[in-house]
Each structure stands twice: as C-alpha cells, then as structure tokens.
Amino acid sequence: MHNILELRHITKEFPGVRALNDVSAAFREGEVHAIVGENGAGKSTLMKVLSGAYVPDSGEIVVNGTSFAHMTPQRAHELHIEIVYQEFNQFATLTVAENIFTGDLKGSALWIDRQGMERETEALFERMQVRIDPKAYVRELSVAEQQLVEIGRAIHRGAKVLVMDEPTAPLTVREVDILFQLVRRLRQEGTTVIYISHRLEEIFALADRVTIMRDGRVVDVRGIEGLTREDLIAGMIGRSISDMFPRRTVTPGEPVFEVRHLWGNGDQDIHFALRKGEILGIAGLVGAGRTELARLLFGADPIEKGEVLMEGRPLRIRTPKDALGAGIAYASEDRKRDGLFLGLPVDRNIASASVGRFCTFGIVNDRKQTAVVKEEIEKLRIATPSLRQLVKNLSGGNQQKIVLAKWLISDVKVVIFDEPTRGIDIGAKQEIYRIMNEMTESGISIIMISSEMEEVLGMSDRILVLYEGRQMGVLEKAAFSQEAVMTLASGYPAGSEQRGTEEMRE
Secondary structure (H helix, E strand, O other), X not given: XXXXXXXXXEXXXXXXXXXXXXXXXXXXXXXXXXXXXXXXXOHHHHHHHHHOOOOOOEEEEEEOOEEXXXXXXXXXXHOOEEEEOOOOOOOOOOEHHHHHOXXXXXXXXXXXXXXXXXXXXXXXXXXXXXXXXXXXEHHHOOHHHHHXXXXXXXXXXOXXXXXXXXXXXXXXXXHHHHHHHHHHHXXXXXXXXXXXXXXXXXXXXXXXXXXXXXXXXXXXXXXXXXXXXXXXXXXXXXXXXXXXXXXXXXXXXXXXXXXXXXXXXXXXXXXXXXXXXXXEEEEOOXXXXXXXXXXXXXXXXXXXXXXXXXXXXXXXXXXXXHHHXXXXXXXXXXXXXXXXXXXXXXXXXXXXXXXXXXXXXXXXXXXXXXXXXXXXXXXXXXXXXXXXXXXHHOOHHHHXXXXXXXHHOOOOOEEEEEOOOOOOXXXXXXXXXXXXXXXXHOOOEEEEEOOOHHHHHHHOOEEEEEEOOEEEEEEEHHHOOHHHHHHHHOOOOOOOHHHHHHHHHO
C-alpha cells in the first residue's frame, strides 16, 4: 500500500504554546491508522492543520504525491479529506437529509429536490446499517444519532481520507458495533481512516497502525501486532498505570435515596434504592431510557407517577431547582452545553451552584469565594493558569473536574453523572475516578450512566440495566460480567447470557 497522505515536519505555535513540534506522520491507502495521546498532545491541532482550519508555521502536507504548504477547507474537500469532529457541525433546524447534502443540495437555484435527497439518504443509511428518518429534524435526534449523521455526511461526500475524532464517545455497544463494521467496510473499499480515540480497546479492535503523540511530538509509530495496552499508555503519558480503577474503599450504608415505581419520559416502573456512599451504574443501549431517567430525577422532565424519596421523606420534584434543593445534582453528558458557562472564568463556574453561601445581604464575599475555589482546584488538581482563565480554553478533563468541583462545594447528597469521562484522555479518566471515589468517601451517593462497559464494571457497586425504558434487573458485584450486562441490555431476562451475546454478534 502506498502513502495517500503525509504530514512532514509540521510545526504550529500559539501564544506561549508550541502545540505541534516537528510532527511527521504517513498514512497508507486503505488502512485504519489510530492517533492516540492525552488531551493537549496535539492530535486535534494536527487534524485542524489537515482540514485547513489552521495554517502551520512550517512543514508540508503531501496528498498523493502533491505537496502543499498548507491546506484550506475547500482544498481538503476537493481532495476528499473529510473530518468528523467530536463537536458536531450541524444545522439543528434542518432535516437529516438536508444536513447530509449541506453544500451539495440536489435540484436547481429555484427548486430543491427534497424527495431525491431523502431517497439517497435512506440508501446511505441502509449501507451504514443505521435507522434514522431522513425527514427528521436534527434537533430531534439523540447525540448518538447526530454522530451517525455526521459520519454519513462524510461518506456521502466520497471521503478517501476520513478522520474520526472520538466517534464512539456518545455511542453504546450496539452503535459501536455498527460503526466498527462500517469502518472495516470502508477500509476494504480503499478508504484511509484516521481514528482518534481515548478508548484503547477500540484501537486494538480496529487499527492497523498507531501513531502515539505526547506534548506536541510524535513519540512512536507502531503496527498493532505485538503492541500492548501498557505500551500505549506508557507512550501517551510517559509512565505506566497499574490500576485504572481505584480500589473502592467505601462500604455502602443505608438507603439514602429511593425511587418507587417511577413512570415518565418513556421510562416505565423504575424502582431502586441508592445507598449512602454507593456508586450505582446505569447501563443500557441507546434508547434504553438512561438519560431520560436522569432528567426525571433532576426535574428536567415531568414525572407522570411514582415516588422519589430522600432519607425516607417523599420529594416533590417538578423543576431542577426542586432537585437541587433536595440535594440532587446532575452532571449532563454534554458538559459544554448543560454543565458549564464556557465564556466565564474558572472561579465563577465552580461557585455557580453555591453563590448563596458566599453572599452577605446579597453581596458576594469575593475573598471567601476565592478561598473555597482555590481549595477545590488544589484538591482536584485542576490544571489552569489562573482562577480567571475562561473555561472554554481548558482541556476536556479539566472542564469535567470543574463540573465535579461545582457539586463538591454544594450541599448535595446524590450526584447523577451522565457519561462522566466522555471525550477525555486516559490519565484524566483516572483522575475523575479518583475524585468520584473520594466523593463516596465523604458520604455522597452517585448514580453513574456510562456507555463504556469497562467503566460500568470497574466503578460500580451495583448495576441497574434498562431496556427500552424498562428495568431488566439490578446486578450485584458478584454477578458482574459483560455478558450479564449485555444480556439484560438486549431485553433478555437474567440467565440468558449466551443468547444475548449471540444477538450482539449478529
């Protein structure tokens, strides 16, 4: 296989930061080439240079033997280089088909052939083995469906080099399996896939070769044969990690939070008790009702019937304000949209849910607030140049730590985490797990929704499994296994592990 794309001696500097330092990488036609590294390693900057979003300070980009000093978005498109970013680039008020055909609408200046676009989109989704209505508006789709639309648009444009930046972050097992099959078919068809992911198991499942980056440099390029997880981690962070998940030091106490026969938002008859200091994992496929349940418990969507109790007292949760008043916090899977004020500094974000505790007669005591915020920054090891740094300029891992800090200084008893480590690197993940463990040690109880099987099994004390809005069962620690979770998540009762596993392989 020949090199379809080469990046030679690419350097890119921002004020005070050398994001890329003499980076060279070559990508072969028809291979899956993974790029791994912690947040800040330079992966996304390198891809933005490739897409034309950034102009490198030096170096060259070679496509099929033709050299360019820099790329432009139009040139990248003409060369069939397509990038699916982690942050979606879609028009929420347009239909799925219209988003697929963005910049390439069928019809004429006076007439748009919507039916034709819908037919072609439907055919595209059949090829991808995806069930999404081409007529649906993007704003109506789940995060997982939006991701698949983004990938579909790149395929529609005839990508010869397809860059996927954390493509499975919002997906669960069934959708990941569909994506993997799609990537393998694209490779067979001769498409080069550049695959960026923090999920190392995906690298071993898909990649032919791996480029490891650290601190803006390429530290190693390896074939997947003979490569180990320990090799990858050591290359990415410069040291080995012996235990990914911290040892659970808390023995859960008495029930502190109870849900009795809860209905609403598509969920039906949900019932469980959350114990003090416990991490209750919530597992299920896309559409299982996991996030819907979180929104019910936080008052973001109305409860139709059922009871919610805190320490034996019935709660009346109609709004998020009611939930917060009862000691329930919610960290959404989309931290940038729902969990942070990106245009505000670090200190304002951390204090945002507890402003009242710093006020005297309606006036904020800046000295008191600053002291508390500084303590949390040190305790959580949040990497920020100052308290006044805008949150949007921090890495995903540090942004998530700020979400945690916000709830840690609040008077909360239960925290609902929806995808707590989505889109952050392996080193930052371990930090988040450590902080969650410390939260349980302080008596906080956690409901953790996660699409990562390893995370669910590694962090939970018990696992509640949902299927199409229904509760299939609660697994105790002794019964934990991937087969047991996937059997219940596929709609089969306990004891049907073999059947459920076979379905997932089809």
